[in-house]
Amino acid sequence: MSLELSEPxxxxxxxxxxxxxxxxxxxxxxxxxxxxxxxxxxxxEICLYLKNDLHYVYLSDIIGTDRYTSEDRFEVIxxxxxxxxxxxxxxxxxxxxENPELDSVADIxxxxxxxxxxxxDMFGIKFRNHPDFRRIFxxxxxxYFPLRKEFPxxxxxxxxxxxxxxxxxx
Amino acid sequence: xxxxxxxxxxxxTTRVDSLTxxxxxxxxxxMPMGLACCAIEMMAFAGPKYDAARFGSEVMRxxxxxxxVMIVAGWCTYKMSHAIRRIWDQMPDPKWCIAMGxxxxxxxxxxxxxVVQGVDNFLPVDTYISGCPPRPDAVLHALMxxxxxxxxxxxxxxxx
Ligand code: SF4
Numbered sequence: 183m184s185l186e187l188s189e190p191x192x193x194x195x196x197x198x199x200x201x202x203x204x205x206x207x208x209x210x211x212x213x214x215x216x217x218x219x220x221x222x223x224x225x226x227e228i229c230l231y232l233k234n235d236l237h238y239v240y241l242s243d244i245i246g247t248d249r250y251t252s253e254d255r256f257e258v259i260x261x262x263x264x265x266x267x268x269x270x271x272x273x274x275x276x277x278x279x280e281n282p283e284l285d286s287v288a289d290i291x292x293x294x295x296x297x298x299x300x301x302x303d304m305f306g307i308k309f310r311n312h313p314d315f316r317r318i319f320x321x322x323x324x325x326y327f328p329l330r331k332e333f334p335x336x337x338x339x340x341x342x343x344x345x346x347x348x349x350x351x352x
Numbered sequence: 353x354x355x356x357x358x359x360x361x362x363x364x365t366t367r368v369d370s371l372t373x374x375x376x377x378x379x380x381x382x383m384p385m386g387l388a389c390c391a392i393e394m395m396a397f398a399g400p401k402y403d404a405a406r407f408g409s410e411v412m413r414x415x416x417x418x419x420x421v422m423i424v425a426g427w428c429t430y431k432m433s434h435a436i437r438r439i440w441d442q443m444p445d446p447k448w449c450i451a452m453g454x455x456x457x458x459x460x461x462x463x464x465x466x467v468v469q470g471v472d473n474f475l476p477v478d479t480y481i482s483g484c485p486p487r488p489d490a491v492l493h494a495l496m497x498x499x500x501x502x503x504x505x506x507x508x509x510x511x512x
Contacts (some may be wrong), residue, residue, distance in 0.1 A: 335463065336469075
């Protein structure tokens with residue numbers, strides 16, 4: 183498929199393939215959006231480069247996905263925005279099922295802090311060097327990751343406690 | 353117009369139970385437990401158009417110590433359930449509970465792991481209101497049901 187990249191996005195793809203040619207896995211477009219998939223081990227390095235050299239100063243979201251495939255089951259998507267070039271693209275990395283772990287980008291974009299905690303809360307993907315790594319929505323002692331496909335819709339009975347309905351009245 | 357003008361020089365016989373229940377039924381102060389969209393309709397219920405003051409329930413008490421009827425309006429997560437139960441336990445007896453809307457009654461459309469499928473899992477609910485959200489008149493109806501219930505209760509008991 184031929185790509186119809188806007189000028190700023192063409193610049194991103196060109197400079198990434200120039201500087202990180204062996205880390206760039208795939209570039210494609212879908213529904214008018216541009217997706218760039220990279221190797222997970224270069225994530226931190228590339229993010230730093232995108233922010234410092236290409237002015238992608240705004241990380242608007244981080245999304246986790248369960249692709250439910252046998253290899254590289256999980257995917258994390260970074261929604262990046264350049265206010266200077268008025269351009270947006272999605273940076274993707276895949277990680278394996280057994281011990282999904284990525285480098286945290288919270289030191290590059292401060293806002294990534296809570297987004298990464300949410301991805302961990304829902305999918306169990308860990309982030310190395312995160313400043314405050316724990317669950318964000320669910321109770322701390324919850325043992326499951328509810329957005330993984332095998333998790334039942336109504337949850338595991340008894341996995342989250344209900345309040346005690348017979349408090350002692352002494 | 354007080355009671356004295358209606359009675360004139362005469363007198364009235366009744367039971368202590370009836371008198372207490374009459375007083376309680378017409379001063380059931382709500383504890384608004386507004387958790388989601390239903391809470392907006394609960395505000396309309398207290399506002400001038402539907403006017404809960406006609407039933408003596410216009411004073412929304414944000415302190416559990418001063419309230420009689422808890423209106424759970426909205427869907428309740430497992431995390432929130434602990435706070436609600438704690439507030440319920442702080443309300444002095446006698447107390448009543450309304451589960452307002454599909455979510456508070458059964459979990460409603462929030463059929464998922466994080467939402468308690470009906471607040472009756474941890475609260476003794478007296479009245480359920482159907483609807484998503486219920487109209488304010490339905491909340492008034494539930495309040496009247498609670499009043500009926502209060503009027504049939506034994507409020508003064510011989511402790512033998
Ligand atoms: S019953 Fe409907 S209106 Fe009420 S809290 Fe649930 S979704 Fe919102």
